[in-house]
Amino acid sequence: MIGNRMVSVKRKRDIIFRAIADPTRRRILALLRTRHQTVGEIASNFAMSRPAVSKHLRLLRSAHLVVSRRQGTTSRCSLNARPLRAVNDWLRDYEIFWTESLESLKSYVEKNR
Amino acid sequence: MIGNRMVSVKRKRDIIFRAIADPTRRRILALLRTRHQTVGEIASNFAMSRPAVSKHLRLLRSAHLVVSRRQGTTSRCSLNARPLRAVNDWLRDYEIFWTESLESLKSYVEKNR
DNA sequence: ACAATCGGAAACCATTTGGTTACGATGATT
DNA sequence: AATCATCGTAACCAAATGGTTTCCGATTGT
Numbered sequence: 001m002i003g004n005r006m007v008s009v010k011r012k013r014d015i016i017f018r019a020i021a022d023p024t025r026r027r028i029l030a031l032l033r034t035r036h037q038t039v040g041e042i043a044s045n046f047a048m049s050r051p052a053v054s055k056h057l058r059l060l061r062s063a064h065l066v067v068s069r070r071q072g073t074t075s076r077c078s079l080n081a082r083p084l085r086a087v088n089d090w091l092r093d094y095e096i097f098w099t100e101s102l103e104s105l106k107s108y109v110e111k112n113r
Numbered sequence: 114m115i116g117n118r119m120v121s122v123k124r125k126r127d128i129i130f131r132a133i134a135d136p137t138r139r140r141i142l143a144l145l146r147t148r149h150q151t152v153g154e155i156a157s158n159f160a161m162s163r164p165a166v167s168k169h170l171r172l173l174r175s176a177h178l179v180v181s182r183r184q185g186t187t188s189r190c191s192l193n194a195r196p197l198r199a200v201n202d203w204l205r206d207y208e209i210f211w212t213e214s215l216e217s218l219k220s221y222v223e224k225n226r
Numbered sequence: 227a228c229a230a231t232c233g234g235a236a237a238c239c240a241t242t243t244g245g246t247t248a249c250g251a252t253g254a255t256t
Numbered sequence: 257a258a259t260c261a262t263c264g265t266a267a268c269c270a271a272a273t274g275g276t277t278t279c280c281g282a283t284t285g286t
Binding site for chain 2: 010014017018020021023026029030033079080081082084085087088090091093094095097098
Binding site: 135137164165168187 | 284
């Protein structure tokens with residue numbers, strides 16, 4: 001039912017927030033912004049071992065932030081940023097709390113110039 | 114120097130992303146969006162113990178997402194959403210990846226109607 | 227002065243996280 | 257066919273996380 005869907009949406013959002021919480025995973029996303037890369041290429045950018053990067057990739061894939069297609073022995077990883085819209089939507093509820101301070105500052109400047 | 118500042122900015126961002134990663138902490142932020150509340154009031158919304166909520170609040174305070182002023186025996190907690198601008202700024206680098214798909218869909222519709 | 231309330235800190239515990247090394251499956255190369 | 261490269265998974269480990277109960281300090285009210 002709808003209830004189940006709602007829970008699932010919330011769970012998905014939790015997974016996305018967890019996925020982007022780690023700085024290594026955010027670096028991976030940034031890397032894939034320029035071009036798709038294989039797992040080995042991604043791992044070469046980090047001091048940690050390849051399986052460690054592989055684990056991070058698994059988490060990113062579970063959040064659907066990274067999609068990968070096997071191509072021969074390699075695996076082409078590419079960015080899928082659409083799930084980040086959930087984060088964007090979440091932020092919208094808080095945007096007013098920083099824009100309003102800008103607005104009040106602006107009106108202050110307007111009045112006192 | 115500038116290098117140190119950069120590191121500190123990155124660390125701050127890490128702390129913010131960690132802070133909002135937990136669903137309980139996001140619920141706390143949502144609660145404080147309506148009005149400032151005491152620690153006890155916040156805790157009453159959760160099934161967990163008050164010290165558990167207190168720990169979450171400590172993390173949120175360390176990210177400067179919650180500020181609290183002691184008032185008598187109680188502690189007034191209020192939302193400070195400004196640090197979330199860092200998340201917003203981070204998202205801007207990915208926005209194109211979901212808007213471009215909307216744009217391409219729009220141009221497709223334009224061409225084929 | 228004393229009791230009660232509020233909230234933070236400490237000590238403790240189970241689970242999760244983030245890393246390692248070792249191994250195995252699969253596809254390419256020779 | 258045999259070997260090599262790539263990548264995922266398993267087993268393991270230390271540290272962090274998220275929760276508990278207990279206790280303590282500060283403030284308020286009687």
